[in-house]
Amino acid sequence: MPGVADYPYPASAGRSANMRANRRTDTKPELALRRALHGQGYRYRKDYRLDLDGGRRVRPDIVFTARKVAVFVDGCFWHVCPDHGSKPKNNEWYWSPKLLRNVERDEMNNTALTLAGWTVIRLWEHVSVDDAVATVVTALANATAANATAGNATAANATAANANAERPPLRLSDRLGCGRL
Numbered sequence: 796m797p798g799v800a801d802y803p804y805p806a807s808a809g810r811s812a813n814m815r816a817n818r819r820t821d822t823k824p825e826l827a828l829r830r831a832l833h834g835q836g837y838r839y840r841k842d843y844r845l846d847l848d849g850g851r852r853v854r855p856d857i858v859f860t861a862r863k864v865a866v867f868v869d870g871c872f873w874h875v876c877p878d879h880g881s882k883p884k885n886n887e888w889y890w891s892p893k894l895l896r897n898v899e900r901d902e903m904n905n906t907a908l909t910l911a912g913w914t915v916i917r918l919w920e921h922v923s924v925d926d927a928v929a930t931v932v933t934a935l936a937n938a939t940a941a942n943a944t945a946g947n948a949t950a951a952n953a954t955a956a957n958a959n960a961e962r963p964p965l966r967l968s969d970r971l972g973c974g975r976l
Contacts, residue, residue, distance in 0.1 A: 824920040825856050825868040831928045832857070837935070839866075851907045857931075862938035863913045866931055870920050873897055879921055914938055 820842045829841060843858040845865070855865035871879035875894050883890040901917070908915045914934050918927045 820856070822868065822870065822920070824870075824918075827924050828866075828868060828918070828927050828931070829857060831924050832931060835928070835932070837932075845908070845911075845913075847907050847911050849907070851904075853904045853908060855908075859935060859938070862935055862942065864916065864931070864934050864938050865908055865913050866916045866918065867901075868918050868920060868927075869901070874901060874919075876919050876921070879919075 829839070832839065837859075840858045840860060842854055842856065843860070845853045845855070845858065847853060853865070856868045857866035858864070859866075869876070872881060873894070874880070875898050880894075905915045905917070914937070916930060916934050918930065
């Protein structure tokens, strides 16, 4: 990979086991949010690959395909939370560029999804389940209202694309206190 030196050797067997146990999907915060949404009657796809124009592939954690709403539940370490993200002390030469690439990829994915007419919601793992559900439900209601007022699918997609182009993706960490998910 360009920009990153060779893979570092783990500091200990315990650290290696800890890092190996990190999951790409089905994390505890993601499961809690999905459970809460499902309990309220919402149906969605999980870890659903979206193939966008230009060949970009994006895998949101939760996808509402009919309403074009993509939800990401970002971990504080992996996505560099301004409140809780910690900077690694060991192998800093490896981790700093890697975490920076994660943030840059998030921004590129947000832009690509927004240009394709999707509403992007990014939630930090430390946001409470109630606040996360409220944010998703509000976005779904707005997407449903946009589709209903447009009259047909083509007009609805154009309306959603215009609305999304003017507002950045939602990130709760700027507005909410810390509660464990």
